[in-house]
Amino acid sequence: MSEQTQDTVGTAPAADADPPEPVEQERLTEDAVEAAAAERAEKLSTAPRTDDGIAVPSLGALGMLRWTWRQLTSMRIALVLLFMLSLAAIPGSILPQNSIDPSKVTTFYQSHTKWAPILNDLRLFDVFESPWFGAIYGLLFISLIGCIVPRSWAHFKAMRANPPAAPRNLKRLPVHASFSTTAEADEVLKLAAKRLRGRRFKTVRGEDRAGGWVSSEKGFLRETGNLLFHLSLIGILIGIAIGHFLGYKGAVLVTEGTGFSDTVTSYDSLTLGPWVGAQDLPDFSFTLNKFSATYQESGDQFAQPRTFDAYVSFKSSPSAKARNEDVQVNSPMTINGTNVFLEGHGYSPVVEVKNGKGDVLFDGPVTFLGQDEYFDSSGAIKAPSNVKNGTDLGFQGWFLPTAYISSGAMPASIFPAAQNPMLILSAYSGNLNMNGGEDQSVYSLDTTDMKQLNVKSKSASASAGNALELKVGQTATLPNELGSITFVGVKQWAQFNIAYDPGQKVVLPSAVLAVLGLIGSLGLRRRRIWVRVTEQADGTRLVEVAGLARTEGATPTAEVTQTAQSLAAAVRQPVPDGAPA
Amino acid sequence: MSINENFAHYSNLFIALALVGYAAAFFAYCGEWAFGTSSRFGKSVEKVGTAAEGVKLGKQAAAPKVEAVNAVDGGNGVTVLTRAVAEEEEPTIAGDNLRAEIVGRFAVMATFIGFAFHAAGVLFRGLAAHRVPWANMYEFSCAAALAMSFAYLVLLVLRKKVRWMGLPVTGIVLLTLGIAYTLLYTDAEELVPALHSYWLYIHVTAAVISTGAFGVATVATILYLLKSANEEGGLRRFNSTFDRLPSSVALDRTAYRVIAFIFPLWTFAIMAGAVWAEKAWGRYWGWDPKETWSFIVWVVYAAYLHARATHGWKGKAAAYVALIAFACVLFNYFGVNTLLTGKHSYAGL
Numbered sequence: 057m058s059e060q061t062q063d064t065v066g067t068a069p070a071a072d073a074d075p076p077e078p079v080e081q082e083r084l085t086e087d088a089v090e091a092a093a094a095e096r097a098e099k100l101s102t103a104p105r106t107d108d109g110i111a112v113p114s115l116g117a118l119g120m121l122r123w124t125w126r127q128l129t130s131m132r133i134a135l136v137l138l139f140m141l142s143l144a145a146i147p148g149s150i151l152p153q154n155s156i157d158p159s160k161v162t163t164f165y166q167s168h169t170k171w172a173p174i175l176n177d178l179r180l181f182d183v184f185e186s187p188w189f190g191a192i193y194g195l196l197f198i199s200l201i202g203c204i205v206p207r208s209w210a211h212f213k214a215m216r217a218n219p220p221a222a223p224r225n226l227k228r229l230p231v232h233a234s235f236s237t238t239a240e241a242d243e244v245l246k247l248a249a250k251r252l253r254g255r256r257f258k259t260v261r262g263e264d265r266a267g268g269w270v271s272s273e274k275g276f277l278r279e280t281g282n283l284l285f286h287l288s289l290i291g292i293l294i295g296i297a298i299g300h301f302l303g304y305k306g307a308v309l310v311t312e313g314t315g316f317s318d319t320v321t322s323y324d325s326l327t328l329g330p331w332v333g334a335q336d337l338p339d340f341s342f343t344l345n346k347f348s349a350t351y352q353e354s355g356d357q358f359a360q361p362r363t364f365d366a367y368v369s370f371k372s373s374p375s376a377k378a379r380n381e382d383v384q385v386n387s388p389m390t391i392n393g394t395n396v397f398l399e400g401h402g403y404s405p406v407v408e409v410k411n412g413k414g415d416v417l418f419d420g421p422v423t424f425l426g427q428d429e430y431f432d433s434s435g436a437i438k439a440p441s442n443v444k445n446g447t448d449l450g451f452q453g454w455f456l457p458t459a460y461i462s463s464g465a466m467p468a469s470i471f472p473a474a475q476n477p478m479l480i481l482s483a484y485s486g487n488l489n490m491n492g493g494e495d496q497s498v499y500s501l502d503t504t505d506m507k508q509l510n511v512k513s514k515s516a517s518a519s520a521g522n523a524l525e526l527k528v529g530q531t532a533t534l535p536n537e538l539g540s541i542t543f544v545g546v547k548q549w550a551q552f553n554i555a556y557d558p559g560q561k562v563v564l565p566s567a568v569l570a571v572l573g574l575i576g577s578l579g580l581r582r583r584r585i586w587v588r589v590t591e592q593a594d595g596t597r598l599v600e601v602a603g604l605a606r607t608e609g610a611t612p613t614a615e616v617t618q619t620a621q622s623l624a625a626a627v628r629q630p631v632p633d634g635a636p637a
Numbered sequence: 638m639s640i641n642e643n644f645a646h647y648s649n650l651f652i653a654l655a656l657v658g659y660a661a662a663f664f665a666y667c668g669e670w671a672f673g674t675s676s677r678f679g680k681s682v683e684k685v686g687t688a689a690e691g692v693k694l695g696k697q698a699a700a701p702k703v704e705a706v707n708a709v710d711g712g713n714g715v716t717v718l719t720r721a722v723a724e725e726e727e728p729t730i731a732g733d734n735l736r737a738e739i740v741g742r743f744a745v746m747a748t749f750i751g752f753a754f755h756a757a758g759v760l761f762r763g764l765a766a767h768r769v770p771w772a773n774m775y776e777f778s779c780a781a782a783l784a785m786s787f788a789y790l791v792l793l794v795l796r797k798k799v800r801w802m803g804l805p806v807t808g809i810v811l812l813t814l815g816i817a818y819t820l821l822y823t824d825a826e827e828l829v830p831a832l833h834s835y836w837l838y839i840h841v842t843a844a845v846i847s848t849g850a851f852g853v854a855t856v857a858t859i860l861y862l863l864k865s866a867n868e869e870g871g872l873r874r875f876n877s878t879f880d881r882l883p884s885s886v887a888l889d890r891t892a893y894r895v896i897a898f899i900f901p902l903w904t905f906a907i908m909a910g911a912v913w914a915e916k917a918w919g920r921y922w923g924w925d926p927k928e929t930w931s932f933i934v935w936v937v938y939a940a941y942l943h944a945r946a947t948h949g950w951k952g953k954a955a956a957y958v959a960l961i962a963f964a965c966v967l968f969n970y971f972g973v974n975t976l977l978t979g980k981h982s983y984a985g986l
Contacts, residue, residue, distance in 0.1 A: 135943050145932060296922075362830065385830040
């Protein structure tokens with residue numbers, strides 16, 4: 057078919073060309089040409105409009121316009137909303153957030169007294185719960201639904217519809233292969249249809265003035281994947297909502313040797329979903345038997361933690377048998393669908409406080425909060441007198457797990473493990489105001505009605521100031537026969553997060569489907585292949601195969617070439633009817 | 638398990654040697670670009686697309702802007718016509734300059750050598766610490782740079798004409814590895830408890846590969862913007878250099894394909910991270926700064942994919958979106974790790 061070839065070389069327009077001739081225009085990029093070819097093919101393909109339900113539901117001209125408008129706008133709006141969503145998320149990562157760490161928000165308030173209230177009014181400390189953030193993703197999902205629902209319907213119809221009729225001039229398509237044969241047109245077309253069907257193309261045959269044709273299409277899974285992905289996003293959103301309404305999360309701090317039972321009062325903090333009541337909390341309980349931590353002891357990652365183990369015994373219900381479990385950071389304990397996670401840890405020095413008469417006012421572990429990587433921990437010890445108008449005793453200061461005392465500097469911890477524990481405490485007497493109306497922090501003293509005692513001892517390091525220094529086993533006597541304090545020992549505490557999120561059962565499968573849909577949507581190609589047989593003047597038949605990608609840059613060159621080659625080979629040595637193609 | 642100090646030492650040595658290899662490659666690529674400039678890219682471009690022993694029957698002058706129709710004998714008397722095959726007949730950076738070609742080949746060789754040391758460095762780091770070698774910022778940087786040069790070399794081995802990527806890729810790898818080696822270095826050590834999970838292998842591996850691939854896509858995007866500016870008549874001083882780059886269409890397509898290929902993996906990386914977060918922290922999503930910025934990166938790349946399918950956003954506008962997206966990737970890595978505090982801060986950054 058060399059003369060046929062020569063004709064086309066140099067992009068000479070074919071005789072039956074369509075009016076616009078983009079091929080002749082200079083400086084057209086390949087993309088534009090391909091797009092133009094695609095457009096032409098689309099035009100041709102939609103000529104018998106009922107045949108093609110892919111792009112246009114048959115709604116008439118007005119309906120079509122409206123549909124086009126909606127398509128365009130929703131995509132643009134979606135784009136704008138995507139940008140807005142990403143911009144809106146930025147302050148949530150830069151400013152402290154109440155949902156992540158409320159104490160940081162408080163600190164921010166103290167250091168930015170002028171700006172903080174304004175930022176708060178803009179809900180910039182609760183970005184991800186704010187109405188404006190919600191509005192953006194709400195609109196985005198409305199836009200998504202508005203786009204996806206009609207597209208799903210169109211896609212459903214497209215999958216049921218036949219591929220469009222073959223364009224008249226197949227040479228105009230991005231890839232085209234041809235050969236001549238003496239075989240009958242019907243035989244060639246039958247074979248072509250069979251081959252294409254065998255390669256899972258959706259195939260249809262037809263005839264027009266120019267001759268018979270086969271039209272085929274493949275790659276519907278691309279759009280299926282696209283739709284699946286977007287629908288899965290809705291699934292994720294629903295799952296998040298379920299978790300919000302039906303889930304709960306709480307935090308609890310447990311010291312070695314003490315326990316926790318799942319009732320509202322035993323939580324340090326608890327957030328119940330709007331549809332969850334206190335009676336819905338499961339009635340499990342557990343005791344922290346021992347907490348152990350190991351740390352790097354040398355090198356440039358000195359003091360980095362290496363292992364955390366919280367050894368607990370738990371009961372899934374009050375009547376159940378206790379079972380032992382080792383809770384680690386990445387291995388939570390699961391009790392009837394509720395998960396218990398190890399979140400943090402610290403030290404609880406055990407102290408005994410006596411009054412001047414020798415009565416024990418307080419005896420037990422006191423939770424101190426670690427402030428840095430060496431666990432310099434701050435806290436307060438409160439020993440109320442327990443008698444009316446009695447003298448309360450209070451202490452506040454530091455617990456150092458591995459104290460190092462150098463002259464001229466504040467004693468400080470130099471390692472996170474309790475290798476040389478020490479308490480450094482200021483002592484107070486007076487009224488702790490513990491019976492007052494307001495809630496007190498357990499980590500600090502209200503010293504308004506208290507008087508600091510002069511406890512400076514000769515042995516204590518000068519830099520510690522007016523404070524007691526106690527090692528394990530040591531007792532300090534307070535002045536004026538007010539009493540004494542003994543550093544009995546060291547316990548550790550662990551903080552557990554307790555979470556129940558039924559929405560996960562929806563979120564995870566949706567997420568998996570979203571990834572699968574995305575792979576299909578971005579990895580598969582949708583393309584059409586046409587075969588056309590025309591009678592030639594010399595009595596032979598010209599067989600043309602041409603292809604068009606409906607996906608950018610996916611011209612099915614190899615497929616068209618192979619189809620033409622195998623077809624040419626087959627019609628020269630015809631296979632018996634019924635043999636596998 | 639204790640750290641194998643010898644292996645850790647070898648690892649550092651190999652990374653240093655990799656730096657030397659990449660530096661040699663980088664300078665050689667520079668030479669290729671420089672020498673290639675002295676030869677105008679000629680009119681005849683060999684190689685036509687589809688069939689193996691294709692006979693080129695006709696083609697217009699080589700300027701890629703003009704549409705070409707190629708006819709090839711496809712065997713069995715089949716004639717195949719292909720339009721728009723510009724990306725398969727790209728010029729080369731060396732042009733037809735012999736010196737440039739020799740230096741370019743040396744550059745490829747040096748890249749392979751640098752890569753071999755690089756891979757050995759990462760491997761020995763893992764052997765030294767008995768774990769995946771991407772658990773802190775130093776290791777993550779080394780691994781992401783490795784993923785990037787690996788992607789480039791795979792394309793080369795597959796005989797794709799991507800030597801034009803050599804200069805920017807080795808440049809970025811050199812920069813990343815250099816920053817890692819000098820600023821981010823930390824000794825090979827065991828993991829903090831938060832990382833004691835097989836999700837480290839899944840989540841971080843996906844993130845490493847995605848980061849490297851987004852880097853490659855960014856190289857193609859930047860070159861696309863420069864090339865299309867040149868095609869529109871800008872940057873005339875560098876005409877001879879731009880002539881030897883692939884067409885803007887091909888560059889844009891390369892960027893798109895890489896992003897389209899890697900976006901599902903990035904999605905997976907975030908989701909794997911969410912599954913891990915659920916297991917470690919009791920919630921699958923908590924707007925931790927790293928989570929927030931990963932989400933931002935995801936949304937901006939999603940915007941890029943939508944932009945390419947939207948009239949008026951195709952081409953340059955979409956390319957700028959891709960650049961913004963990569964800026965977010967960089968901030969998510971350097972900015973979030975060093976400036977913001979969150980749950981993703983681990984030993985040695």
